[in-house]
Amino acid sequence: MSASEGVQPQATQVVTVEHEGLIRLAARRFRRHRLAMVGLVMLTTVIIIAVFLPLILPLDPLATDYGNIRKPPSEGHLLGGDISGRDVWARVVHGARVSLVAGFGAMLVFVTIGTLIGLLAGTLGGWADQGLMRFTDIILAIPPLLLIIVFISIAGPGLGSVITVIGLVFWPATARLVRGQLLSLREAEFVTAARVVGVRDRHIILRHMIPNIFGPLTVVATLGVASAILIEASLSFLGLGVRPPTPSLGDMITPARSPTVLQDLIWIWLPAGIAIAVIVMSVNWIGDGLRDALDPRANRRV
Amino acid sequence: MGAYFIRRIIIAIPVLIGLTVLSFFIISLTPGDPLLARMNPEALAQTAANPELLEKARERFGLNGPLPVQYWNWLTGVVQGDLGYSVSTRRPIIDEIGPRIWPSLSLMIAASMFAIAFGIPAGVIAAVKQYGRADYILSGVTIVLISTPSFVIGLLAIYIFGVNLGWLPVGELYTFGKEDDVIDRISHLILPGLVLGTFGAALIMRYTRASMLDSLGSDYITTAKSKGLSSRIIIIRHGLRNALIPIITVLAFLMPELIAGAVVTETVFNWPGLGQLSVIAANAGDPSLMMGIILIVGIAVIVASIIADFGYSVADPRIRYTKGS
Numbered sequence: 001m002s003a004s005e006g007v008q009p010q011a012t013q014v015v016t017v018e019h020e021g022l023i024r025l026a027a028r029r030f031r032r033h034r035l036a037m038v039g040l041v042m043l044t045t046v047i048i049i050a051v052f053l054p055l056i057l058p059l060d061p062l063a064t065d066y067g068n069i070r071k072p073p074s075e076g077h078l079l080g081g082d083i084s085g086r087d088v089w090a091r092v093v094h095g096a097r098v099s100l101v102a103g104f105g106a107m108l109v110f111v112t113i114g115t116l117i118g119l120l121a122g123t124l125g126g127w128a129d130q131g132l133m134r135f136t137d138i139i140l141a142i143p144p145l146l147l148i149i150v151f152i153s154i155a156g157p158g159l160g161s162v163i164t165v166i167g168l169v170f171w172p173a174t175a176r177l178v179r180g181q182l183l184s185l186r187e188a189e190f191v192t193a194a195r196v197v198g199v200r201d202r203h204i205i206l207r208h209m210i211p212n213i214f215g216p217l218t219v220v221a222t223l224g225v226a227s228a229i230l231i232e233a234s235l236s237f238l239g240l241g242v243r244p245p246t247p248s249l250g251d252m253i254t255p256a257r258s259p260t261v262l263q264d265l266i267w268i269w270l271p272a273g274i275a276i277a278v279i280v281m282s283v284n285w286i287g288d289g290l291r292d293a294l295d296p297r298a299n300r301r302v
Numbered sequence: 303m304g305a306y307f308i309r310r311i312i313i314a315i316p317v318l319i320g321l322t323v324l325s326f327f328i329i330s331l332t333p334g335d336p337l338l339a340r341m342n343p344e345a346l347a348q349t350a351a352n353p354e355l356l357e358k359a360r361e362r363f364g365l366n367g368p369l370p371v372q373y374w375n376w377l378t379g380v381v382q383g384d385l386g387y388s389v390s391t392r393r394p395i396i397d398e399i400g401p402r403i404w405p406s407l408s409l410m411i412a413a414s415m416f417a418i419a420f421g422i423p424a425g426v427i428a429a430v431k432q433y434g435r436a437d438y439i440l441s442g443v444t445i446v447l448i449s450t451p452s453f454v455i456g457l458l459a460i461y462i463f464g465v466n467l468g469w470l471p472v473g474e475l476y477t478f479g480k481e482d483d484v485i486d487r488i489s490h491l492i493l494p495g496l497v498l499g500t501f502g503a504a505l506i507m508r509y510t511r512a513s514m515l516d517s518l519g520s521d522y523i524t525t526a527k528s529k530g531l532s533s534r535i536i537i538i539r540h541g542l543r544n545a546l547i548p549i550i551t552v553l554a555f556l557m558p559e560l561i562a563g564a565v566v567t568e569t570v571f572n573w574p575g576l577g578q579l580s581v582i583a584a585n586a587g588d589p590s591l592m593m594g595i596i597l598i599v600g601i602a603v604i605v606a607s608i609i610a611d612f613g614y615s616v617a618d619p620r621i622r623y624t625k626g627s
Contacts, residue, residue: 035445138320141603142596145562146580150592153584154331226449233451234566238581256457257570263465273454281449 026215029293036289042282050096059090061247073267080267083255088267092275095249098242099229099279102163106228109167111221114174121175122182133179136172144169148231152240159242162235166228174220181213215294222287226280233276249276310611314604321600322380326373329593332389336365339590340379343392385594390586395594398579403598405475406575409568410560412495417502417556422542422549424503425510429518429545430537441511444504452563456497456570463493473572494571498563502556509552513545520544547618554610558603 030036053059068081079088121132139147147169155161185191185208194204235241236250244251249272255261256269332339337346337356340363349355360366364375379386385395424444428437447455464472471477471490480486517523518541526536564577572578576595583591 134316134320137317138324140558141317141321141600141607142324143558143562143565143599143603145565146596146599149565149580149584150328150589150596153587153589153592154328230449230451234453237451237453238566238569238584240581240584250451250453253453253457259465262457262461266461269457273451273457276454277446277450280451281445284445284449 023211026293030289033289033292035285036293039282039285039289042278043286046096046279046282047100050093050100053093054090054097059087059093061086061091061094062245063087063090070265070268079271082252082268083261083265088252088271091247091252092249092271094247095252095272096275096279098159098246098248099232099276102159102166102232102242103225103229103279103283105163106166106170106232107221107225109164110170110224110228111174111217113167114171115178115217117171118175118178118182122179122186129179132175136175139169139172144227145231145234148235149238149240152235157235157240157243159246162232162241166231170224170228173224174217177216177220178213181216182209185209185212219287219291219294222283222290226283226287229276229280229283249273306615307612310608314608317604318601321597321604322377323373325380325593325597325600326376328589328596329376329386330372331589333587333589337363338389339386340365341387343387380597385597386590388583388588388591388594390583390588390591395591398591399576399594399598402574402576402579405573406561406564406568406577408491409494409498409564409573409575410557412491413499413502413560413563414553414556416496416499417506418553420499420503421506422510422546424507426514426537426542426545428507428511429514429541432515437511440507444507447500447504448508452497452501452566453570455500456494456567459493459497460570475574494567494573497570498560498567501559501563505556505559506549506552509549510545513548514541517541517545547614550610550614550617554607557606561599561603 064085065077065081065087066085068077068087069085070083071077071081071085073080073088077087077089079092082088082091117132117136121129148165151165151168152161155165191204191208194208199207232241232248233250233253236248237253239251239254241250242248252272253269255265261268329339330336337359341349341359346359349359364371367375376386383396385399387393388395388398391398424440428440431437460472463469470493471486472493474490476483476487476490518537523536523540526540531540561577564575565580566577567573568575568577569581576599580592580595583595
């Protein structure tokens with residue numbers, strides 16, 4: 001016993017130092033992850049184009065030009081015109097904006113709900129924990145897109161309701177993660193060590209638990225952004241998402257359900273499809289890179 | 303074994319009850335008179351003029367009682383196969399859903415078969431040739447497939463194989479007038495099946511690769527190598543067999559993904575399944591029909607996850623002891 005008294009303060013010190021080292025290590029691993037860096041560059045480019053390009057160039061996604069109806073790409077219209085004569089390039093740029101807003105907005109909603117429910121379940125324990133986890137199971141038993149469609153048919157379409165509804169359906173993964181991390185961290189040796197040397201609860205939560213939950217949470221949040229963008233596009237394609245005339249990449253592809261548009265007017269729908277794929281791919285790559293960088297087991301493989 | 307199985311079913315019961323509560327909540331959002339979703343339209347038309355009879359009908363369906371009583375009345379009907387009536391089509395919900403189960407199921411079976419047939423071999427190849435050219439190409443293709451919305455993949459498939467090459471039919475269950483032609487039906491199944499299976503194939507490939515890498519790095523592989531076994535036997539008998547265990551869980555996880563994918567794929571290919579019905583119901587603003595779909599699909603997912611857990615415990619006997627408490 002007397003020997004361990006001398007060791008314990010040192011143990012907490014080691015944990016803190018090692019933790020700061022881990023963040024730097026993770027950042028280095030992320031920078032070395034080739035696809036993650038490609039994804040980061042791609043996403044940054046998309047964000048710059050979607051956010052700033054409409055401020056510089058006159059890109060009106062709603063203006064109809066009768067000379068541009070169903071016209072293939074030309075000098076005046078980079079990607080040609082759609083069935084109403086609207087500029088496809090302007091609509092892709094504005095549609096990407098909507099996609100990004102939907103993806104990141106929905107992520108904020110589900111991370112908030114999931115973290116709250118996970119924290120509640122993990123800290124309360126007992127019946128509250130059981131009840132909340134069974135509730136999570138019920139949500140997980142229903143395919144997300146179906147449940148989202150149910151809520152949309154109740155709430156009505158629109159960007160706001162799309163973001164809210166995706167957030168309301170996506171939280172279980174986050175809740176499970178936060179609860180699981182909380183439970184395993186509570187038993188972790190370095191937390192016990194900190195508690196034994198008399199570190200205050202608040203300090204344990206802030207310094208030891210939150211940083212350790214933050215890593216995996218970032219990964220789930222990033223991959224959630226990618227899924228949310230895909231869901232928004234699918235909903236808009238099905239006519240259940242963002243309401244026209246607001247340009248949405250999914251909605252731009254809907255006309256391709258008519259054989260003539262699909263076959264002969266490929267510039268109307270293909271650019272929007274490629275844009276969704278590029279955005280989702282870059283987010284997925286960043287998520288993969290984050291997972292590899294933040295996963296402690298990655299040490300083994302590298 | 304039996305005890306584990308029974309325990310697994312008991313755990314599923316609260317989830318099942320929760321699912322019915324959620325379904326009841328959805329149906330209670332039906333606009334207008336709740337009788338619309340409960341009563342035979344013809345009988346309702348006859349009683350509609352008579353307030354007294356209407357009140358009696360409400361009494362009979364327990365619509366005047368408190369919510370728990372209403373729920374109980376509804377649930378006893380559901381257990382007997384009475385899901386009520388669709389508000390938009392005015393037909394029994396079971397008649398709307400029933401004929402669509404087999405088309406959806408056959409599409410999902412075709413998709414899973416493709417996903418497994420492509421995903422597992424591709425994952426094995428990528429793992430064996432880790433960081434080689436095949437690995438980079440396969441991993442690159444799968445991430446593109448996972449990131450592209452299924453309706454874009456579906457439209458591209460129709461554009462390339464259906465319209466330009468003219469190899470395959472691009473919609474509906476069968477060619478009109480050829481209902482009994484098995485070959486015709488299968489050819490109609492190929493494109494939507496491939497499109498629906500794409501996401502699963504990419505997912506299974508990624509999991510198989512990771513799982514194979516884990517198993518190929520194990521000590522027993524080194525042992526097998528030092529015994530001088532051929533690399534083929536090592537990869538298939540020792541590597542893949544152990545790598546397959548975690549893949550069973552992916553297959554269970556895949557089911558909700560397939561159903562969600564079916565919503566889009568069935569709409570693109572005009573496939574008369576449950577996914578298409580859910581889009582129709584949502585566009586018609588018909589919660590009663592949505593409720594029926596959610597209930598059926600939810601039960602299917604719960605049953606599938608029990609079967610998967612069971613399969614998992616058969617494939618890996620260690621599970622039964624570790625999951626004990």
